[in-house]
Amino acid sequence: MAQHQGLVEKLDKVVRQYPDFPQKGILFRDVHPIMSDPAIRKELQDYYATQYQAQDIDVVVGLDSRGYYFGVPLADRLNVPFVPIRKGGKLPGATYKIEYAKEYGKDSLEIQIEAIKPGQRVVVLDDLLATGGTIGGACQLLEKVGAVIVACEFVIELVDLDGKKQIPQGVKYNSLLKY
Ligand SMILES: O=P(O)(O)OC[C@H]1O[C@H](OP(=O)(O)OP(=O)(O)O)[C@H](O)[C@@H]1O
Numbered sequence: 001m002a003q004h005q006g007l008v009e010k011l012d013k014v015v016r017q018y019p020d021f022p023q024k025g026i027l028f029r030d031v032h033p034i035m036s037d038p039a040i041r042k043e044l045q046d047y048y049a050t051q052y053q054a055q056d057i058d059v060v061v062g063l064d065s066r067g068y069y070f071g072v073p074l075a076d077r078l079n080v081p082f083v084p085i086r087k088g089g090k091l092p093g094a095t096y097k098i099e100y101a102k103e104y105g106k107d108s109l110e111i112q113i114e115a116i117k118p119g120q121r122v123v124v125l126d127d128l129l130a131t132g133g134t135i136g137g138a139c140q141l142l143e144k145v146g147a148v149i150v151a152c153e154f155v156i157e158l159v160d161l162d163g164k165k166q167i168p169q170g171v172k173y174n175s176l177l178k179y
């Protein structure tokens with residue numbers, strides 16, 4: 001049994017599913033109950049801190065918007081910068097931008113060019129991996145700024161959608177709940 005099996009079971013108990021949200025045919029997996037439960041939230045933050053405290057992480061990256069829930073606390077624990085990758089049109093100054101498709105629609109992502117220096121080691125957090133469009137786009141942006149992607153972390157992975165194939169070869173990824 002994995003050392004974090006207890007955490008996985010607690011997460012599984014609180015994550016709720018909503019059929020036909022935000023569109024017909026989508027089974028939406030909602031992480032917000034994790035945020036509402038201080039004990040589980042802290043256990044998850046402790047888990048991420050344990051995973052990454054010895055990995056020489058320079059920057060924690062979170063994906064708009066649910067990735068911020070998990071990314072900012074990890075950056076606090078590691079005492080490193082947090083850098084958001086935002087939906088298009090939200091970030092001022094010089095940015096790189098990319099268009100991508102996700103499970104329920106098309107979107108765009110942006111990063112501020114100067115937020116990460118070439119060679120900096122980053123870990124990327126998001127709540128959920130579905131088709132992988134979002135993480136694939138995010139990794140392309142991180143490659144453009146010259147980041148070294150140490151790992152991509154998801155609370156939930158929808159395995160049948162095979163989103164992991166969008167993560168660049170050789171980049172580690174991890175998900176806690178697999179549905
Ligand atoms: O693997 P994919 O098919 O790309 O889907 C996963 C993405 O979709 C959701 O974000 P969404 O764009 O709905 O934004 P939100 O976090 O602001 O709700 C989720 O938080 C992931 O970022």
Ligand SMILES: Nc1ncnc2[nH]cnc12
Nearest residue numbers: 027028029030103128130
């Ligand atoms: N099924 C799903 N549930 C929650 N967030 C999602 N993002 C993309 N697909 C999703």
